[in-house]
Amino acid sequence: MNPICTVFLIYIAEKRNMIIDFRSDTVTKPGPAMLKAMINAKTGDDVFGEDPTINELEKMAAGMFGMESAVFCPSGTMTNQIAIKCHTRPGDEVICDESAHVYQYEGGGIAFNSSASVKLLYGDRGRIKAEQVKAAINPDDDHKPHSKLVCLENTSNRGGGSCYDLEEIKKIKQLCVQNNLSLHLDGARLWNALIAKKETPKQFGEVFDSISICLSKGLGCPVGSVLLGKKEFIKRARRIRKVFGGGMRQGGFIAAAGIYALENNIERLEQDHAHAKLIGEVIAKRSMVNSVLPVETNIIIFETANIPAQSIVDKLKEKQILCYATGPGRVRFVVHLDITPEMVDKTIQIIKNF
Numbered sequence: 001m002n003p004i005c006t007v008f009l010i011y012i013a014e015k016r017n018m019i020i021d022f023r024s025d026t027v028t029k030p031g032p033a034m035l036k037a038m039i040n041a042k043t044g045d046d047v048f049g050e051d052p053t054i055n056e057l058e059k060m061a062a063g064m065f066g067m068e069s070a071v072f073c074p075s076g077t078m079t080n081q082i083a084i085k086c087h088t089r090p091g092d093e094v095i096c097d098e099s100a101h102v103y104q105y106e107g108g109g110i111a112f113n114s115s116a117s118v119k120l121l122y123g124d125r126g127r128i129k130a131e132q133v134k135a136a137i138n139p140d141d142d143h144k145p146h147s148k149l150v151c152l153e154n155t156s157n158r159g160g161g162s163c164y165d166l167e168e169i170k171k172i173k174q175l176c177v178q179n180n181l182s183l184h185l186d187g188a189r190l191w192n193a194l195i196a197k198k199e200t201p202k203q204f205g206e207v208f209d210s211i212s213i214c215l216s217k218g219l220g221c222p223v224g225s226v227l228l229g230k231k232e233f234i235k236r237a238r239r240i241r242k243v244f245g246g247g248m249r250q251g252g253f254i255a256a257a258g259i260y261a262l263e264n265n266i267e268r269l270e271q272d273h274a275h276a277k278l279i280g281e282v283i284a285k286r287s288m289v290n291s292v293l294p295v296e297t298n299i300i301i302f303e304t305a306n307i308p309a310q311s312i313v314d315k316l317k318e319k320q321i322l323c324y325a326t327g328p329g330r331v332r333f334v335v336h337l338d339i340t341p342e343m344v345d346k347t348i349q350i351i352k353n354f
């Protein structure tokens with residue numbers, strides 16, 4: 001049988017099986033059209049700069065953001081860590097929110113890879129304010145680490161998919177310019193923010209010195225992130241990627257998924273956001289729930305009412321709904337490309353009767 005047909009049949013069978021997986025938007029699998037694009041990709045050795053599909057993806061992403069250059073990497077952790085390495089020298093300080101992925105979930109990479117220290121700020125659901133950044137910038141004093149980089153995350157994962165106000169980002173940028181700091185964006189879910197706030201990639205490209213975007217979350221690719229920045233910055237980033245072991249060879253097969261996703265899977269995020277709002281409203285009415293964080297994009301986080309989060313997760317699993325305990329009293333649902341309207345209806349019925 002034609003391999004695309006086989007994949008299509010497996011895809012349909014999996015959807016019918018109806019395990020509804022809300023643990024993360026990283027669990028998506030490529031559908032038949034994305035797989036077709038991958039199978040048909042033209043490839044070459046990317047370490048020699050000869051993979052035409054990777055070159056096309058990098059050019060396309062840089063063009064969307066109006067930025068000079070881009071480098072394709074296997075993961076969002078790698079793009080963030082490369083950026084931090086490129087922006088800092090050992091002993092410099094990185095300023096970010098306490099919940100930031102770069103600090104909480106990248107294995108201590110800021111210390112491990114860049115020998116940099118971190119100043120944590122306590123923002124509102126992952127979002128820090130310019131006045132906090134201002135107060136966090138160290139004076140020129142030999143006792144203090146050299147403040148060098150601000151990292152923002154949009155949307156914020158632990159903030160429940162919260163979106164930054166672009167005007168606040170611009171104020172932070174102004175401070176960075178005045179104090180000779182760089183500004184990096186962890187845009188793993190920037191696509192969700194752009195759709196929710198009706199903003200454009202170029203508005204972000206104008207403000208940030210570097211942006212990491214993920215293709216493997218809301219956009220549904222199996223692998224891949226892109227780091228964007230100025231030409232010289234990306235030249236150095238490419239070198240660091242090699243040092244980190246991220247130089248890929250015929251990576252065009254996965255870059256083709258990225259191109260497909262950028263062309264086809266951005267606008268549809270609106271549907272994920274609508275589904276997340278619906279589910280959030282139903283969850284908020286249940287007695288087991290203390291409060292639900294405002295649902296701005298595709299993530300729903302709720303605080304349980306004196307019930308261990310894990311027991312809710314376990315009970316839902318018995319009903320074939322998978323979600324995730326992000327703390328002892330916190331549960332997270334993430335809506336994504338592989339969550340169909342039928343699955344949303346079924347989830348709502350189950351939660352109503354829970």
Ligand SMILES: Cc1ncc(COP(=O)(O)O)c(C=O)c1O
Pocket residue numbers: 026074075076077078080101102153155156157186188189214216225
């Ligand atoms: C906000 C954020 N940044 C970065 C990453 C890292 O991406 P990856 O899993 O591709 O390393 C994630 C992963 O979930 C994330 O949520």
